[in-house]
Amino acid sequence: MPPCHPVVARVTERIEARSRPGREDYLRRLQAAADEGPVRRGLSCTNLAHAFAAAPEADKEALKALQRPNVAIVSAYNDMLSAHQPLERFPALLKQAVREAGGTAQFAGGVPAMCDGVTQGQPGMELSLFSRDVIAMATAVALSHNVFDAGLCLGVCDKIVPGLLIGALHFGHLPFIFVPGGPMTSGLPNEEKARIRAEFAEGRVGRDALLESEAKSYHGPGTCTFYGTANSNQMMMEVMGLHLPGAAFVNPNTPLRDALTIAAGHRVMALTARGETYTPVGRVVDERALVNAIVGLLATGGSTNHTIHLVAIARAAGIQVTWDDFHELSSVVPLLTRIYPSGKADVNHFHAAGGMGFLVRELLDAGLLHEDVLTVAGEGLRRYAEEPWLHDGGVAWRAAPAASADPEVLRPVSEPFSADGGLRVLDGNLGRAVIKVSAVKPEHRVVEAPARVFEDQQQVLDAFRAGELDGDMVAVVRFQGPRANGMPELHKLTPELGVLLGRGHKVALVTDGRMSGASGKVPAAIHVTPECLAGGPLGRVRDGDIIRVDAERGRLEALVPEAEWQAREGVAASAVSQHGMGRELFGLFRAAATGAEDGARSFGLDADSLRTALDHERVG
Structure with missing residues (x-):
């Protein structure tokens, strides 16, 4: 096993030290739940009869006997989302696979799954971020019947996988395998x-x-093929050891995809407390696994949304991850892929070039990933340097290719596209923000230009179409944070800002909202915190102020004399809607949301924070 890179070791140790009280408390609760033994033994006969009343006769007899593991299937299936449409077939495959392995499986519940591609620039996008916490809650409801020994989570896209994992971590004494659907063909x-x-x-x-x-x-069916949040999710589930090796990017409705799905049903049985290797999800997701997820994200130029989601996932496991951890790791993790929007290729080309197996092996051999971790495959992360293939009617694994089949898409650590991961933290008198520069040309990484201030993305588009944005500009789009309107993605701005960049103008975006997981060639300082509605300094910016977005030195500043800056009052939001498209139902989520750097989460708050949120909502 290669020695751990000193920066990776240092960041991991810092996270462990910072998290110790919360992690120890989480593990105590996990162990107490595990010590209660097979959960169904505590149910009354009436409880248990309800739980298996509709089961097939053979499953019913097994559930009555209380001897065999019972597995929950929690799915985000719907047939509007191309990524989730293939999941319709999975429960039947998984139930049969679990039976073959000596257990039973029940479809425990469905969770909502919305598509950011459909809601981009639309009112529904204001529900998107908080759908993650709703999914976590729905996962908990599915598991609350207390009749399960393990779980299989079916989901792919942006908020869905983080939500499923956050929900699963609140049942951290149970093993879980995440079962992906795969990308659509190119x-x-x-x-x-x-x-x-x-x-x-x-x-x-x-x-x-x-x-x-x-x-x-x-x-067609399958995940969108660009490298946004959905495909970043799939990469992370592999480097965290929650998929079967190589499962992420096999196309749906193919023999290999079905074989991997069936193998997940077989494998989960071995992970239960009655199986060969008890592997609860709360122990799989530890500090080392989270560092591995960040490293994978950086090495692939993955979605900036995970600077929020990984923080929230960590909190669900009693662990504190900060943006500074991302920033420091980014300085030593090389960029090994060029996948759209960082390049021309899509995830199918990445998979064909060597895919996850090649990537994991390169990072392991460089000491950039922790190898000695728990995984659902059972043998540490080195198993994930393998790729699946069809063999004797099932799935087997072999070593990933020794060389990339396309060095324009996937490269070894010895010949990276960039020496660093391209994700940086910005700081200054405008607050803290993150910026992804893996797709931004070096000459565009420092922008100093006059501010144009907007309060939603439609105002930007209207100004562009009116010909008002024909010059150097930093577009400041504020009142887009989690408490203001649910922190929608502002991906709808990408073409227009890209056009201005193409005309030779200096252009950047500064916002307390999100960009897309597919952040592209325009430098974007996003997730600015504190957000404007919470008194953040974006409220002091005026049209014409010179703004400096400096991704090289990590600075985000309004170049306004200090005395004038401190004397300025923040502005009040003029057009933040709280009504229509179900926004009213999410009022408490907005009021309770923590800042972006704390995961923009509505769970895990102490009593004082909840009381403050409730008071705020009553006033609103």
């Missing part, structure tokens, strides 16, 4: 899609041409 090349989007933004092609292009890009 459609219209990403470069062509981006070109048509830019032409539409400039009015050179019409809506018919744009829709045709988008329909050729998003054309």
